[in-house]
């Protein structure tokens with residue numbers, strides 16, 4: 001402390017030191033020094049993250065910033081808008097820079113496929129590329145931080161935000177969480193072309209009861225640690241500078257007021273050193289949660305629990321001073337939070353140069369959405385990898401680029417839906433629709449289009465979804481019968497029918513939970529009518545969650561899941577439909593047969609009475625009124641070529657705690673085309689002190705094989721792969737039998753067993 005005072009006296013600053021002086025101070029010394037000069041009002045100001053909207057005029061916001069009453073904004077996305085705000089911060093007494101945050105979830109100006117689609121690529125390099133480009137584009141627009149990645153495990157597709165995350169599996173989501181954080185932050189969050197990652201939503205938001213958004217979460221600690229928490233931890237290991245707090249409660253305590261979550265777990269057990277940001281209005285929501293009487297109490301609970309910064313602040317600003325004066329909170333509660341905000345700004349390089357990402361006015365782009373600012377080639381490359389071929393009867397796909405194609409469906413020409421929800425600063429006019437993509441690719445032949453159906457018939461639903469402000473749902477005023485009739489006529493003239501069906505993007509969004517997973521509107525009827533024409537039928541799905549499409553699965557000859565594939569989606573889809581790219585995507589989430597099967601995830605427990613295929617056995621765990629198991633399992637996806645797997649070889653049938661063993665298979669491309677596939681490694685712990693899942697993904701490799709080529713794939717397994725949280729929350733592997741499974745999806749696998757030896761050398 002004495003040294004620090006001496007240092008400050010030597011430097012003698014009353015506002016920020018010059019960049020040259022900064023270099024001589026450690027981050028901690030710099031931040032402490034600054035805090036020691038701040039008034040209470042300035043400190044509270046730093047804890048406020050303000051939404052830029054119509055209520056906050058530019059003049060008003062600049063005034064507030066210059067007075068030191070705002071720490072950062074959310075929602076301003078260009079250099080010329082952010083520059084005057086940063087100027088205002090530089091006129092404030094201590095010249096503490098602002099940071100500018102934005103939801104850059106799957107691209108910024110160039111829109112990449114949604115999270116669920118990115119996960120379908122199982123291609124960490126491609127996923128990283130999407131994140132890196134998003135960071136480059138966002139930072140070039142003066143953005144310093146993104147509220148991403150969204151890494152909530154989602155096992156209930158009724159939840160509209162399933163689209164934003166990376167699916168149901170702990171291992172896959174954890175791998176992607178780390179990769180995304182590192183992609184956003186690049187070499188360092190301080191680099192001019194990096195943005196800081198604020199991973200979200202901490203914690204367990206994907207497990208809201210019934211898939212109803214914002215609902216409660218009730219979960220045992222072992223399951224939390226085993227299945228739901230690892231992705232957040234992985235984001236921290238990846239260096240995430242910030243974490244956003246979830247809106248749900250956890251076992252009765254809202255995440256926003258949950259000291260166990262933010263202090264015991266996040267800070268103490270995991271050693272997180274970054275910034276904790278509330279979700280939008282999350283602090284005031286504590287009143288509705290019923291844990292705070294009023295906003296003052298809400299602010300007290302949040303700051304004491306460990307929320308550093310208040311997003312869309314209407315609580316810290318008005319309440320913290322009063323709370324401090326009344327003794328309800330301490331000075332250190334405030335100072336600790338301020339320390340994290342300033343620390344994050346330091347890490348973003350903003351003290352060195354507040355204009356690091358805003359640049360100089362003369363270099364501002366004349367048009368933020370200018371074509372040359374986009375990364376179309378990369379978006380197309382990534383999007384192709386995210387498409388999942390679910391069915392391809394008699395090799396209907398790929399199609400020839402000739403003849404007559406009838407393109408039917410309300411999503412085929414949608415520029416807005418193909419971007420998916422949370423499409424950052426993308427503009428719909430720059431999306432390549434599926435219609436455009438096919439047209440671009442077809443050198444001969446013709447494309448006839450008919451809308452076929454509206455996406456939603458119920459105007460109350462349309463009103464609700466549009467109220468969310470995501471986008472308008474286009475409505476064709478013709479009757480359903482008229483539209484279907486037109487589509488059937490188009491189909492009758494064609495050699496093949498492509499029906500682009502699914503959900504408008506506003507259905508796969510925040511506050512967009514569904515009770516049904518059916519195709520909305522009259523799309524199902526449309527498909528039945530198209531099927532009746534007898535023409536070969538390709539379904540192209542555009543949706544942000546698994547849908548229950550058992551009937552459509554039977555009707556269609558081929559099905560391609562395209563999710564929301566982004567700015568270059570149409571071209572990428574055409575690449576696959578015409579065979580310029582051989583599909584290689586695999587599902588990161590189970591497709592249930594019906595909504596009644598939910599939750600339906602592959603890594604379930606065996607139960608005491610597991611279902612037995614083919615046996616007419618009563619008293620086993622199943623629904624008697626529907627076929628057992630999913631429509632499409634986790635990890636599933638076809639290719640235009642075929643792959644075979646030899647039986648698995650294990651390097652040993654025993655494993656000691658300090659050793660490793662290798663599981664190997666030979667994968668052969670037995671078809672006529674080159675292609676990629678994902679070789680997946682699953683492990684089952686047969687007997688444990690608690691019931692263990694029937695299988696858990698532990699590793700995977702995406703490999704390319706030329707037609708006829710064969711490759712050996714090896715997976716190394718050690719004790720760490722076998723660990724789990726027992727009832728005492730100890731993370732340990734238990735000796736005994738383990739089954740290793742390798743397959744190209746989670747169900748069709750080769751299996752071998754080995755024994756994990758105890759210390760003494762026997763099971």
Ligand code: NOJ
Pocket residue numbers: 074103147200279280510
């Ligand atoms: C609320 C959402 O839950 C969160 O994910 C998002 O970052 C904020 N709104 C800001 O858009």
